Amino acid sequence: MRHRTNDGEDMKTRISALMDGELEDHEIAETLRALRRGGELRNQWCDCQLIGAALRGEQGLDIDVAARVMSALESEPTVMAPARRSSVDWQRPVLALAASAAGVAVVAWLALAPGGDAANSGAASLARAKPTTVVAQAQSTPRLQEYLVAHQAYAPAGAMVGGARNIRTVAASGEGR
Amino acid sequence: MVVVHPSRLLLLAALLLPLPVLADDGLALLQHIAQGSRQLTYSGTFVYRSGGKVDTSRIAHSLIDGMEMERIEALDGSPREVVRAGGEVKCFFPEEKLVIIENRASGRGFPAMLPAGLGSLPEHYAIRSGGQGRVAGLKSRAVLLEPRDDLRYGHEFWMDAVSGLLLKANLVGARGETLESFVFTQVKIGGPLEHGALKPRFDNEQVRVQQVRTTELKPDDMGWIFRTQLPGFRKVVSMKRQAAPEKQESLHVVFSDGLASISVFIEPGGAGGEAETVATVGPVNVYRRQLGEHRVVVMGEVPALAVRRLGDGIERRRK
Numbered sequence: 113m114r115h116r117t118n119d120g121e122d123m124k125t126r127i128s129a130l131m132d133g134e135l136e137d138h139e140i141a142e143t144l145r146a147l148r149r150g151g152e153l154r155n156q157w158c159d160c161q162l163i164g165a166a167l168r169g170e171q172g173l174d175i176d177v178a179a180r181v182m183s184a185l186e187s188e189p190t191v192m193a194p195a196r197r198s199s200v201d202w203q204r205p206v207l208a209l210a211a212s213a214a215g216v217a218v219v220a221w222l223a224l225a226p227g228g229d230a231a232n233s234g235a236a237s238l239a240r241a242k243p244t245t246v247v248a249q250a251q252s253t254p255r256l257q258e259y260l261v262a263h264q265a266y267a268p269a270g271a272m273v274g275g276a277r278n279i280r281t282v283a284a285s286g287e288g289r
Numbered sequence: 290m291v292v293v294h295p296s297r298l299l300l301l302a303a304l305l306l307p308l309p310v311l312a313d314d315g316l317a318l319l320q321h322i323a324q325g326s327r328q329l330t331y332s333g334t335f336v337y338r339s340g341g342k343v344d345t346s347r348i349a350h351s352l353i354d355g356m357e358m359e360r361i362e363a364l365d366g367s368p369r370e371v372v373r374a375g376g377e378v379k380c381f382f383p384e385e386k387l388v389i390i391e392n393r394a395s396g397r398g399f400p401a402m403l404p405a406g407l408g409s410l411p412e413h414y415a416i417r418s419g420g421q422g423r424v425a426g427l428k429s430r431a432v433l434l435e436p437r438d439d440l441r442y443g444h445e446f447w448m449d450a451v452s453g454l455l456l457k458a459n460l461v462g463a464r465g466e467t468l469e470s471f472v473f474t475q476v477k478i479g480g481p482l483e484h485g486a487l488k489p490r491f492d493n494e495q496v497r498v499q500q501v502r503t504t505e506l507k508p509d510d511m512g513w514i515f516r517t518q519l520p521g522f523r524k525v526v527s528m529k530r531q532a533a534p535e536k537q538e539s540l541h542v543v544f545s546d547g548l549a550s551i552s553v554f555i556e557p558g559g560a561g562g563e564a565e566t567v568a569t570v571g572p573v574n575v576y577r578r579q580l581g582e583h584r585v586v587v588m589g590e591v592p593a594l595a596v597r598r599l600g601d602g603i604e605r606r607r608k
Contacts, residue, residue: 256575256586258532261380261389262501262541263552263573263588 315416318432322446325453328352332486333425333476334364339469339571349486358487372489383491389499410547413437413521414444422447424456425473434548440519440595441549442468442572452478460572460590469572469590503530503541511540513555517602519595521546544589544599551589551599559584565600567593576600 332349344366350359356375363369370381380389410416419431427449434444443461448454456476460469506527515524522544530541539556565578575588576596580603587600 256570258389258499258501259552259554259586259588260570260573261378261391262530262554263543263550264378 315418315432315434316411318418318430318448319410319416319446321453322432322448322455325448326455327357329452329454329478330480330482331454331476331478332482333473335471335473335476337469337471338467342571345474349482351480351482351487360487360489362490368491370489370491372487372492379489381489381491381496383496386496387499388496389501391501392503409521410434413441413546414548419445421450424449425476427451427456427476427478429456438520439463439592440521440598441546441591444548449478454478463592499533501530501532503528506540511542512606513540513542514604514606515542515553515599515602516604517598519544519546519551519599522549522551522595522599525550549589549591551587551591551596553599553603554586554588555580555603556584556586557582565597567597569593578603581605 330351332347334345334347337344337346345364347362347364348359350357352358357373358375359373361371367384368381370383372379372381376392378391380391382388414434414436416432416434419433422429422431424447428451429447430450432446432448434446436443442463445457445459445461446455447457449456454476457472458470459467462468506529508524508527511527523546525543525545527540527542529538531538537557539554542553542555544551544553559579559582565576568575568577570588572590573588574591574593574596575586576593578585578587578600583605585600585603587596589596
């Protein structure tokens with residue numbers, strides 16, 4: 113247990129450094145790899161936060177760092193998506209976005225569930241995200257949230273589910289399948 | 290060339306028949322659920338589970354002067370709230386100081402909004418009534434719907450045997466896995482509701498309001514053609530929508546088979562040559578495709594195959 117805690121502390125430091133743009137490219141890749149390895153840690157400090165922050169251009173995370181994080185993610189698609197490596201070609205572009213189906217789902221969740229996890233400041237910041245090259249592909253994420261709301265409003269399953277119609281809108285978050 | 294799929298003829302035939310003839314026990318139960326969910330006054334706590342994530346929410350619902358009122362509040366994580374009054378849906382995100390307001394374009398409510406009602410469901414789902422059980426302390430009856438093709442998911446519903454209120458619902462994938470589930474853990478059926486149960490809690494002026502404006506469109510005004518018809522999915526509504534005055538208008542077309550629904554959004558913009566993507570968001574699949582100077586987003590609680598097929602069949606109407 114102690115070992116893990118230390119790892120955790122070390123990781124937090126490295127993530128801070130990463131956010132502050134103090135890491136070299138190879139260190140970014142390494143940090144992301146480490147993040148993926150650390151099970152419990154990953155839950156707290158998961159890639160999602162990082163990707164989300166990168167996409168949102170949050171708190172001092174400058175565009176350059178964000179770009180490097182994104183490019184590090186892109187160069188390592190397989191690690192990000194251990195569970196679902198699709199052999200189907202049309203899913204490929206998904207891998208290219210935030211490097212994996214998982215990543216994309218996470219990115220989408222950030223957009224769709226602004227209130228997602230406690231630490232996640234969500235839609236408002238997403239909406240403010242500058243249209244930089246980094247967010248270019250994910251630019252429509254605030255729209256995704258908006259679209260999901262619109263979709264739910266018209267989803268006829270509501271006739272059946274009645275009050276439960278807006279559940280998905282309320283539901284905080286979830287893992288991509 | 291337009292090919293009329295045999296199932297559409299069957300569907301037409303099904304529409305012409307009076308419901309009771311078609312309705313086996315399961316379908317009748319579904320009708321009961323649909324009606325109960327709309328008309329009943331109830332409040333309670335439910336658990337929503339999707340993709341390993343669990344959320345607990347509180348709900349209150351009532352039909353007041355013919356208008357459905359409802360409020361859902363997330364109890365876990367950061368506060369979120371959805372308040373609905375008739376066709377108006379307000380989503381409050383207090384931490385982001387954001388409210389999204391969505392108005393249903395047409396005055397038509399359920400089930401009138403559905404062209405076929407529930408009558409055509411047996412075309413695309415094998416419906417049977419399941420056993421009896423207990424949910425949230427109430428005696429319930431199950432209805433199981435198994436899809437007849439791979440363009441939709443399966444459903445399992447449990448309803449209160451007395452009132453018809455839906456107590457539990459599962460969305461089931463092709464391998465029998467539960468994609469999404471919703472279940473009441475505690476529920477009170479019948480009024481009166483607690484005072485203020487339907488009022489938004491986070492309603493204040495300190496928020497950014499995103500008011501969405503929608504205008505219903507005639508099919509000919511759309512400017513787009515849907516080449517691929519998914520069996521059983523009919524166009525429910527098509528409308529122009531504008532999320533904010535400064536934003537560009539986009540098109541929103543809703544298709545439904547009576548249970549599952551697919552939304553198509555077409556908006557100007559997006560870089561040319563962007564690759565197509567499918568993303569999975571809980572039980573919802575989202576397909577994005579660039580079509581010339583427009584971005585097409587197709588989403589629905591249906592298999593990826595369905596959103597992709599529908600999305601790939603979209604073409605600009607030639608002037």
